[in-house]
Amino acid sequence: MSTAPDLLFRTLADPTRRAIFERLCREGEQTVGALTAQSGVSQPAVSKHLGALKQAGLVRDRHEGRQTHYSAQPGALNPLVDWTSQMAGFWQNRLDALDDLLKRMDQ
């Protein structure tokens, strides 16, 4: 089940891809052309990144005539949030255990 964060981390690791996702989060739905215009890479590169983002469930696409609109998919980041809080939780648990141990030694 820990396979969910894996795809998310891999997908968001690339800077230009993450920049595209960030822009969709900030400004909402965008066409491929609009995203390409300020991405610094070619249109096919953007299309590939969008494909990767879509496969990771981070974006949705909507076809309208000859253009495709992409939008960030809310909730797709949830496994990431879960993972981080889980890691923080483990750390907290060990702190608590240490605390207990010290208390027992103190008596």
Next chain:
Amino acid sequence: MSTAPDLLFRTLADPTRRAIFERLCREGEQTVGALTAQSGVSQPAVSKHLGALKQAGLVRDRHEGRQTHYSAQPGALNPLVDWTSQMAGFWQNRLDALDDLLKRMDQ
């Protein structure tokens, strides 16, 4: 300053490296040998991963005789938490804006 999540995402994108970090979070401080024993890769590979994790601020090392103990560094995940909540925040803002717009149209 948005360079902080970049290193974190890149560092955590690799599965075996993330597994090492997870184990340090779950079980606390470990020697390189212990980490190697269940990593499925060679000791030099583990050392390199630990170096990457250290450079990202995700782990600390402590030398004791001829062995090195590594431990997860709490708080190193904070930029990740910030980034995700920021993305979620953007999305929420746009929802609010849409809500406002609909309310204004309704009148």
Next chain:
DNA sequence: TTAATCCATAACCTGATAGTTATGGATTTC
């Protein structure tokens, strides 16, 4: 002192991937 253990670094190999150009299908515009 010698031998063995632990770890880090170097050197090298290989596969994955992000980038490119070329192309074509679908749609709109003239």
Next chain:
DNA sequence: GAAATCCATAACTATCAGGTTATGGATTAA
């Protein structure tokens, strides 16, 4: 219908990163 626009896919290239083996320095054990 013809031309132009938008986007996706194919094919190729080059870079990078994760893996390996080899090695050596530092420390502990015999």
